[in-house]
Amino acid sequence: MIAGIGTDIVGVEDFERRLRRTAELKNFVFTPQEIAYCEAGRAPSVRFAARFAAKEALMKALGGGWDETASFKEIEIVNDESGKPSFRFHGRVAKRLSKDGTVAHLSLSHTDQYALAFAVVEK
Ligand SMILES: CC(C)(COP(=O)(O)OP(=O)(O)OC[C@H]1O[C@@H](n2cnc3c(N)ncnc32)[C@H](O)[C@@H]1OP(=O)(O)O)[C@@H](O)C(=O)NCCC(=O)NCCS
Structure with a gap:
């Protein structure tokens, strides 16, 4: 059954500025595979923003079940x-x-200005 849903929208330019301003942020939030995928694309900033939105959307979908001590990199976004x-x-x-038998689903969408993620958690 569906245990939670979460969505997040991220401004691409704003997130790009945050990544530029804080040198460690990229490696703090994204795995090496995510960085490679984003940087291989035509518009890396859009993809970084979408993956940040996805991690935030999942945290919302998990709601109170979210473990505050978990790190962003423990949630990785991959593409088939x-x-x-x-x-x-x-x-x-x-x-x-x-342990909880939780399965999570993800959909992403982006324009040049905004990246949006939608996550669904099933148990
Ligand atoms: C896949 C598709 C729906 C993306 O829609 P879009 O309006 O071009 O782009 P959006 O900004 O809304 O979405 C982009 C995101 O869609 C997701 N996406 C790509 N292919 C997908 C697929 N087959 N199924 C689900 N999601 C997909 C990705 O997460 C992508 O973002 P990312 O590259 O940062 O991971 C669109 O390209 C499409 O309908 N293609 C037809 C099928 C096709 O040509 N597939 C090509 C590979 S076989």
């Missing part, structure tokens, strides 16, 4: 060969969600 995005969990988040 068709381009479809999904979550891949690591570390404490993976352990916790697999």
